[in-house]
Amino acid sequence: MIRSVLFLCTLVLTGCDLKDGKKTTSENSAFVNAELAAADSLGIPVYNFDELEPLLNRKDDKTYIINFWATWCAPCIKELPYFEKINQEGKANNRKVILVSLDMPSMWKSKLIPFIRNKDIKSEVVVLDDPDQNSWIPKINKNWSGAIPATLIYNRNRRKFYEQTFTYESLNKELSEFN
Numbered sequence: 001m002i003r004s005v006l007f008l009c010t011l012v013l014t015g016c017d018l019k020d021g022k023k024t025t026s027e028n029s030a031f032v033n034a035e036l037a038a039a040d041s042l043g044i045p046v047y048n049f050d051e052l053e054p055l056l057n058r059k060d061d062k063t064y065i066i067n068f069w070a071t072w073c074a075p076c077i078k079e080l081p082y083f084e085k086i087n088q089e090g091k092a093n094n095r096k097v098i099l100v101s102l103d104m105p106s107m108w109k110s111k112l113i114p115f116i117r118n119k120d121i122k123s124e125v126v127v128l129d130d131p132d133q134n135s136w137i138p139k140i141n142k143n144w145s146g147a148i149p150a151t152l153i154y155n156r157n158r159r160k161f162y163e164q165t166f167t168y169e170s171l172n173k174e175l176s177e178f179n
Contacts, residue, residue: 044101044108044112044113044116044126044127045127046126046127047126047127047128047129047130048128048129048130049128049130049132049136049139052100052128052130053139055098055126056140056152056154057154060156061094061155061156062094062095062155063090063093063095063096063153063154063155063175063178064095064096064097064098064152064153064154064155065086065087065090065095065096065097065098065151065152065153065171065175066100066151066152066154067080067083067098067099067149067150067151068100068102068128068140068148068149068150068152069099069100069101069102069148069149070101070102070148071103071107071111071112071115072103072107072111073148075148075149075165076149076165078165079149079165079166079167079171080099080119081168082166082167082168082171083097083099083123083171084097084121084122085168086168086172086175087123088122095175096124097123097124098123098124098125098126099121099123099124099125099126100126100127100128101125101126101127101128102127102128102148108127112127133146140152140161141161141163143161143163144161144163145163147163149165149166150162150163150164151164151166153174153175153178154178155178158177158178160177
């Protein structure tokens with residue numbers, strides 16, 4: 001089994017055409033699946049910024065709450081239960097929470113996957129694996145310093161970025177402006 005996984009990884013890594021050094025979704029997905037398949041059944045999409053960007057600009061009737069976080073960020077971890085609660089309530093309020101993990105690839109198997117399982121995270125989780133932060137951070141918000149936690153809330157009519165930690169009450173207050 002291990003030999004098969006290593007062979008698959010070798011084929012994926014040697015057979016893919018990398019444009020400008022960026023990984024494609026299929027390469028990242030193959031890597032995550034190969035790395036996690038034996039011990040984990042959780043499939044988490046891994047995106048570079050170009051692949052993540054459509055999630056940040058949907059034009060449907062929902063309000064999106066996009067939280068940038070990492071397992072090594074204590075304030076991020078503290079506020080995650082509030083996003084989870086909003087996600088559960090959001091189904092009735094036409095809201096969707098997407099948790100964008102900024103964990104490094106070396107942490108996906110050892111930290112991220114166990115964290116999601118142990119905390120029983122139900123919100124959609126994606127990984128942003130794009131080392132060119134100087135390029136994508138200002139595309140999310142020109143004033144973002146890059147610090148996390150950070151949250152983008154938007155719908156068709158309104159868009160607001162927050163470089164702060166939320167309480168449940170403060171998050172709900174901000175969301176009330178998007179109704």
